Amino acid sequence: MSSSPATAVLDRNGLDALVEALRAEGRTVVGPTVRDGAVVLDELTAAGQLPFGWGSEVEAGRYRLVPRADGAAFAHTAGPQSWKAFLHPQREKLWSADRAADGRVSFAAERPVRPSYAFLGVRPCDLRAIAVQDNVLTGGYYRDDGYRRRREGAFLIAAECTEPGATCFCVSMGSGPAAEAGFDLALTEIVDDAGHRFLVRVGSAAGEAVLSRVPRRVADEETASTARNAVDAARERMGRSMPPVDLRTLLGGTLEADRWDDVAARCLTCGNCTMVCPTCFCTTTEDVSDLTGDHAERWQRWDSCFDLDFSYLHGGPVRASARSRYRQWLTHKLSTWYDQFGSSGCVGCGRCITWCPVGIDITEEAAALHDELADRLRRQDAEETQR
Numbered sequence: 058m059s060s061s062p063a064t065a066v067l068d069r070n071g072l073d074a075l076v077e078a079l080r081a082e083g084r085t086v087v088g089p090t091v092r093d094g095a096v097v098l099d100e101l102t103a104a105g106q107l108p109f110g111w112g113s114e115v116e117a118g119r120y121r122l123v124p125r126a127d128g129a130a131f132a133h134t135a136g137p138q139s140w141k142a143f144l145h146p147q148r149e150k151l152w153s154a155d156r157a158a159d160g161r162v163s164f165a166a167e168r169p170v171r172p173s174y175a176f177l178g179v180r181p182c183d184l185r186a187i188a189v190q191d192n193v194l195t196g197g198y199y200r201d202d203g204y205r206r207r208r209e210g211a212f213l214i215a216a217e218c219t220e221p222g223a224t225c226f227c228v229s230m231g232s233g234p235a236a237e238a239g240f241d242l243a244l245t246e247i248v249d250d251a252g253h254r255f256l257v258r259v260g261s262a263a264g265e266a267v268l269s270r271v272p273r274r275v276a277d278e279e280t281a282s283t284a285r286n287a288v289d290a291a292r293e294r295m296g297r298s299m300p301p302v303d304l305r306t307l308l309g310g311t312l313e314a315d316r317w318d319d320v321a322a323r324c325l326t327c328g329n330c331t332m333v334c335p336t337c338f339c340t341t342t343e344d345v346s347d348l349t350g351d352h353a354e355r356w357q358r359w360d361s362c363f364d365l366d367f368s369y370l371h372g373g374p375v376r377a378s379a380r381s382r383y384r385q386w387l388t389h390k391l392s393t394w395y396d397q398f399g400s401s402g403c404v405g406c407g408r409c410i411t412w413c414p415v416g417i418d419i420t421e422e423a424a425a426l427h428d429e430l431a432d433r434l435r436r437q438d439a440e441e442t443q444r
């Protein structure tokens with residue numbers, strides 16, 4: 058799917074009508090809303106539940122909601138959740154088994170109803186994250202039929218990024234701030250003297266059909282260029298960046314770096330970074346039974362490579378140290394993900410930086426590894442010259 062030129066402009070009423078049109082199709086509309094001091098993702102019954110007038114301030118290990126005078130709805134950065142909470146839920150029952158009075162055991166596969174989601178306000182970095190999870194979970198070795206069912210019915214409305222946060226680095230990862238592909242509709246929010254409005258681009262036939270049921274006007278040149286300028290300005294204001302090197306090669310060449318000890322001394326191995334990461338997909342299974350033993354269930358739940366049990370083989374965990382677990386996570390994200398899935402496992406959303414309780418910063422770690430490698434290569438060159 059490729060992005061198309063600007064087609065329409067919605068005002069606030071148009072946004073209300075968009076949510077109504079999606080709900081009238083029987084879709085569960087999910088989008089950002091304010092709850093518990095954060096912008097979270099939840100079901101929306103009306104556009105008025107969007108976080109109008111709220112932004113966020115983020116830093117390593119820090120997140121704060123801040124009021125905005127302009128009343129913008131999509132001027133916040135990534136919150137603690139991502140869309141994987143809906144497409145690849147934290148816990149899911151796979152099957153149950155019952156033993157009858159005659160001792161016979163019957164199994165029943167869990168067949169969840171196929172939800173028809175409409176995700177409203179998907180950031181470009183999160184569009185890329187959904188594409189990464191599609192690649193992992195809809196085919197090949199890690200295929201997950203529950204994910205595929207939920208994903209097939211999902212309608213995606215992107216919200217281009219015009220207010221990057223201090224922990225964002227999507228430009229380094231080529232995943233933002235513009236929405237390029239993977240959406241049904243893409244919005245760019247504009248608040249200026251000409252009013253509060255949303256430029257809309259159509260990305261699919263389904264998007265065109267929904268838009269046709271919403272009051273709108275044809276996009277004027279001024280609104281289109283204001284929207285482009287706002288996204289271009291966001292590109293220049295990214296809070297962070299990755300070192301401009303081949304990260305795949307960098308991580309592959311620094312497995313024995315001293316920096317891993319440094320980060321291991323700070324890392325709590327809490328796994329927060331994996332829980333908030335929109336691409337992390339690892340799960341484990343748990344079997345539970347009732348007290349009689351006549352009813353049992355198998356559940357799938359998110360797992361984390363920071364858990365000791367994650368790499369447990371007979372006799373103990375393969376990755377017993379914090380150094381080995383952090384290295385596994387970062388090396389997989391930025392390097393070996395390419396070997397497995399043909400892309401980076403990082404989309405530059407910054408969540409792992411914001412929600413790390415001790416503020417460990419993936420961009421800082423990559424830069425430190427780069428510096429250490431460059432230093433090592435310089436010393437090797439100098440030694441060879443002296444020989």
Ligand code: SF4
Pocket residue numbers: 323324325326327328329330331363412413414415416417
């Ligand atoms: S890097 Fe941060 S969030 Fe991730 S496991 Fe370590 S302390 Fe937890």
Ligand code: SF4
Pocket residue numbers: 330333334335336337390402403404405406407408409410419
């Ligand atoms: S590794 Fe961090 S910045 Fe990259 S996608 Fe995951 S949470 Fe976002």
